[in-house]
Amino acid sequence: MKVSAVITLKKDVLDPQGKVIHETLDGMGFNSVNEVRQGKYFEIDVKENDPKKAKDLVEDMCKKLLANLVIENYKIIETQ
Amino acid sequence: MKSSVITFPGSNCDRDMDVALTKFGFKNKMVWHNDQELPKSDLIVLPGGFSYGDYLRCGSMASKSKIMNSVINFAKSGGLVMGICNGFQILVEAGLVPGVLLRNKYLQFICKNVHVKVDNKENTFFKNLDKKVLEFHIAHNEGNYFCTNDQLKEIEDNNQIAIYYCDQNGNTNDQINPNGSIKNIAGIFNKEKNVLGMMPHPERMIDESLSGEDGSIFFKNLLNNIK
Numbered sequence: 001m002k003v004s005a006v007i008t009l010k011k012d013v014l015d016p017q018g019k020v021i022h023e024t025l026d027g028m029g030f031n032s033v034n035e036v037r038q039g040k041y042f043e044i045d046v047k048e049n050d051p052k053k054a055k056d057l058v059e060d061m062c063k064k065l066l067a068n069l070v071i072e073n074y075k076i077i078e079t080q
Numbered sequence: 081m082k083s084s085v086i087t088f089p090g091s092n093c094d095r096d097m098d099v100a101l102t103k104f105g106f107k108n109k110m111v112w113h114n115d116q117e118l119p120k121s122d123l124i125v126l127p128g129g130f131s132y133g134d135y136l137r138c139g140s141m142a143s144k145s146k147i148m149n150s151v152i153n154f155a156k157s158g159g160l161v162m163g164i165c166n167g168f169q170i171l172v173e174a175g176l177v178p179g180v181l182l183r184n185k186y187l188q189f190i191c192k193n194v195h196v197k198v199d200n201k202e203n204t205f206f207k208n209l210d211k212k213v214l215e216f217h218i219a220h221n222e223g224n225y226f227c228t229n230d231q232l233k234e235i236e237d238n239n240q241i242a243i244y245y246c247d248q249n250g251n252t253n254d255q256i257n258p259n260g261s262i263k264n265i266a267g268i269f270n271k272e273k274n275v276l277g278m279m280p281h282p283e284r285m286i287d288e289s290l291s292g293e294d295g296s297i298f299f300k301n302l303l304n305n306i307k
Binding site: 013016017065070071 | 137140144173182183185224226227228231
């Protein structure tokens, strides 16, 4: 079963890459952007057919490795 | 005095650290990250470099390697552990020191000499050091120290800030902060002060004719403190 997780920086953490992307977009004429925050996206294929168990497993992975909870939040966005 | 330097795939300051420790009288052993057990040591060093190519987050993969269980147990039982640069990043990812190291504020890799102010000398690493400001070298892309406000309060209450970026006279301010670190923090202790993580490289300052001598002062003092 495939589970996807999105890791994003917490609100108070400075995201210089996001800032530069924002400025570049601005320079390209996309002037309607308020803010850009860059994150990470994972697609994980787990050997598990129960959606709840698969989700729990990926959640555990997020807590222990994929995200650093001091600066990042994680969200499991879909299972299929 | 015995020391061990851990080599991770992608470490590149491990041999420099070996040279430095050996020069000042440590009997040093190199330990591979896939080993389970540490040799008997008075000091464990996690060296600088780019372990696992900095994949995911700097130090995150190395912090889960086999030898780290032993390093964590060694630290928890009061053993001296020092992480330099990537070693500092591994320490924060392993949870041995608080906080995290973000990408440098201006997104540039910084490679230059800096001055650092030693604030707390009530610990084995800096006790009896007769200089307050040391000149070390930094070379990093992710050295921007960050922690939550609650963590910062705890760190300050427990005197866990080891060194600050400063000018040559010891003044700390935003202008001389190279990477955007909170409070100009360049190095930090755990609560018990037996684990030190810092971005600057003392091992690059051990040859008077090639660099400076402040690394020599640091290592000589450290050896005397451990004896």
